[in-house]
Amino acid sequence: MAVDIVWTVLVGLWAILPAYLPNSAAVVVGGGHPIDGGRTWRGRRLLGDGKTWRGFVGGTLAGIGLALGQNTLAPALSPGLPTFPLPVVVSLPLGAMLGDLTGSFLKRRSGRERGAPLPIVDQLGFVVAALALSVVVAPAWTTATFTLPVLAAVLVVTPLVHLATNAGAYLLGLKNEPW
Secondary structure: OHHHHHHHHHHHHHHHHHHHHHHHHHHHHOOOOEOOOOOEEOOEEOOOOOOEHHHHHHHHHHHHHHHHHHHHHHHHHOOOOOOOOHHHHHHHHHHHHHHHHHHHHHHHHOOOOOOOOOOOHHHHHHHHHHHHHHHHHOHHHHHHHOOHHHHHHHHHHHHHHHHHHHHHHHHOOOOOOOO
């Protein structure tokens, strides 16, 4: 029983990893021109200066590279680890970045400034968007990989991973807030 739970969590982390990396990579490679170009809507920025083209593209490419690497490693590590079909190689990281942009848009609409927390959206929005896009491009793979137990593990573990990586980025001076 305990082995099954650990394996379920490991499969979930492995499968969602291409969606985890993009936001962290975007913090490292970001900067440059904001995606919204400084535009406002109803007196507030659409996204803000923290969402840049370089971060968006760099984060997406980092996730794609990770998924391709995982495809190479999975058979050697364990036959039970999923590999990613090409549409999912792209959809998980791209969906994560789109989910992060959506979160920023919602923060601006609710009057929150850059870096202000928006619980649940900050921790799970990118995962929900990544999975939603993957269901669109590869429904059979997504539903076979993210079974209910695996999905539950991802939804429970992701907020913890999110908080830990943000705290680490803060300690390294890569983020201005620890959340």
